Amino acid sequence: MKIVLLGSGNVANHFALRFDQLGYQIVQVYSRHKANAQALALRFNAIATDDLNTVDPLADLYVIAVSDEAIPEVAVHLSNDINGIVVHTSGATDLSILQAFMHSGVLYPVQSISKNIETDFTQIPIGVEASSTSTMESLWKIAKALSHRAFECNSKQRMALHVSAVIVNNFSNILYQLSYEMMQDNNLSFELLLPIIQETAKKVQNKPPIDGQTGPAIRNDNITINKHLNFLRENPPLQTIYQQLTLEIAKRRDK
Amino acid sequence: MKIVLLGSGNVANHFALRFDQLGYQIVQVYSRHKANAQALALRFNAIATDDLNTVDPLADLYVIAVSDEAIPEVAVHLSNDINGIVVHTSGATDLSILQAFMHSGVLYPVQSISKNIETDFTQIPIGVEASSTSTMESLWKIAKALSHRAFECNSKQRMALHVSAVIVNNFSNILYQLSYEMMQDNNLSFELLLPIIQETAKKVQNKPPIDGQTGPAIRNDNITINKHLNFLRENPPLQTIYQQLTLEIAKRRDK
Numbered sequence: 001m002k003i004v005l006l007g008s009g010n011v012a013n014h015f016a017l018r019f020d021q022l023g024y025q026i027v028q029v030y031s032r033h034k035a036n037a038q039a040l041a042l043r044f045n046a047i048a049t050d051d052l053n054t055v056d057p058l059a060d061l062y063v064i065a066v067s068d069e070a071i072p073e074v075a076v077h078l079s080n081d082i083n084g085i086v087v088h089t090s091g092a093t094d095l096s097i098l099q100a101f102m103h104s105g106v107l108y109p110v111q112s113i114s115k116n117i118e119t120d121f122t123q124i125p126i127g128v129e130a131s132s133t134s135t136m137e138s139l140w141k142i143a144k145a146l147s148h149r150a151f152e153c154n155s156k157q158r159m160a161l162h163v164s165a166v167i168v169n170n171f172s173n174i175l176y177q178l179s180y181e182m183m184q185d186n187n188l189s190f191e192l193l194l195p196i197i198q199e200t201a202k203k204v205q206n207k208p209p210i211d212g213q214t215g216p217a218i219r220n221d222n223i224t225i226n227k228h229l230n231f232l233r234e235n236p237p238l239q240t241i242y243q244q245l246t247l248e249i250a251k252r253r254d255k
Numbered sequence: 256m257k258i259v260l261l262g263s264g265n266v267a268n269h270f271a272l273r274f275d276q277l278g279y280q281i282v283q284v285y286s287r288h289k290a291n292a293q294a295l296a297l298r299f300n301a302i303a304t305d306d307l308n309t310v311d312p313l314a315d316l317y318v319i320a321v322s323d324e325a326i327p328e329v330a331v332h333l334s335n336d337i338n339g340i341v342v343h344t345s346g347a348t349d350l351s352i353l354q355a356f357m358h359s360g361v362l363y364p365v366q367s368i369s370k371n372i373e374t375d376f377t378q379i380p381i382g383v384e385a386s387s388t389s390t391m392e393s394l395w396k397i398a399k400a401l402s403h404r405a406f407e408c409n410s411k412q413r414m415a416l417h418v419s420a421v422i423v424n425n426f427s428n429i430l431y432q433l434s435y436e437m438m439q440d441n442n443l444s445f446e447l448l449l450p451i452i453q454e455t456a457k458k459v460q461n462k463p464p465i466d467g468q469t470g471p472a473i474r475n476d477n478i479t480i481n482k483h484l485n486f487l488r489e490n491p492p493l494q495t496i497y498q499q500l501t502l503e504i505a506k507r508r509d510k
Contacts, residue, residue: 170470
């Protein structure tokens with residue numbers, strides 16, 4: 001299995017590491033910035049390039065792991081004569097962006113991948129989509145090798161999943177940050193909230209989130225809600241967020 | 256150490272269990288509903304009552320663990336002649352609500368306590384406030400026995416902490432639920448999001464949340480943001496929440 005990696009960021013790094021573990025051969029790494037391509041290529045004895053015209057046309061798999069906005073440019077400049085499977089790794093990009101290629105697909109890792117945090121790739125759910133049944137067969141084998149949690153999903157499902165991942169990951173994290181700042185402003189250690197953060201994430205591992213909902217909104221405890229809104233009066237954006245999320249909880253109160 | 260518990264809900268239950276572990280004697284349990292008082296009292300050989308006039312005046316500690324809106328009523332009907340320490344367990348209620356008593360204070364457990372989930376009480380941070388230095392001395396000993404994570408905090412800090420706990424717990428949980436519903440609507444298993452939920456909660460255990468922020472908002476990736484907003488066009492409340500949390504992330508982008 002010969003692989004060309006297009007991209008040199010977090011996602012490209014983690015794919016490279018996992019491909020290497022599987023004994024797949026990374027033959028080439030492309031990046032707009034030659035130095036970045038070289039840094040990654042060196043670790044796997046691959047060739048580095050910053051010129052899409054020099055991409056090896058004989059690999060089995062081309063993994064486009066660049067930022068979403070850079071995918072069209074890479075796709076346009078990559079030779080259409082490629083016979084291998086061309087995939088991107090984006091959650092929010094339609095498969096049709098790769099329609100110029102004979103065989104195309106998606107390998108979407110549903111995880112917040114950070115460069116310097118070790119990630120067990122085999123535990124990351126990988127959403128797989130392919131342009132044809134035969135391409136799906138080939139891609140499915142690769143996906144199953146990469147991760148124990150590969151699953152098929154179409155572009156619309158992938159978008160729903162991507163939005164959901166942003167909500168549970170990026171948006172939970174900014175809520176943590178808003179609390180972090182409020183704790184700091186009141187000379188309180190954020191550590192006090194760490195058990196409750198862990199507990200909240202743990203509770204939903206076994207049951208629907210709403211079944212574990214606690215707090216003033218689900219209790220219809222308007223006295224407390226008003227005390228909180230009053231406390232937040234000097235932070236109007238947070239006050240608004242408080243009101244809207246409280247409303248969403250309230251809507252589900254009597255179901 | 257003789258204790259009277261006023262309340263029979265989740266918090267009262269968990270305090271009772273922990274007091275019993277410590278060898279403290281629960282002499283009486285009060286609840287508006289006699290049957291509830293009896294259910295809890297039975298387990299600890301305590302007397303049950305639904306009449307505040309019959310509360311034992313000779314206990315060392317009175318723990319008011321009722322809903323926030325019921326605290327004033329309990330406080331008003333409890334005899335002012337009590338010489339023991341009267342505490343409430345609320346995050347959002349000022350200590351001054353207990354000013355009629357000689358010795359008063361707060362034992363606020365910073366945790367989402369659910370009746371049927373086993374909780375290691377010793378790991379729950381307990382915010383301690385007291386009406387005087389001498390009361391603080393007594394209460395501090397009790398708090399340190401209850402939990403390894405007791406800490407002093409005044410009423411304003413406690414309110415900040417309570418709001419923060421609502422944000423990281425109740426609001427993260429409703430975000431999980433909004434995602435749960437979106438996943439269901441698209442025939443996707445919520446299980447796919449469980450690793451990312453765990454990972455997000457885990458990342459903030461060691462560093463400020465903003466340092467681990469990922470996603471389109473922190474990348475200033477407006478293409479993806481607009482795709483998401485378009486995807487959410489049939490769910491205006493969620494679209495609004497998406498915009499506001501994205502804005503909060505964006506504000507912190509260049510810091």
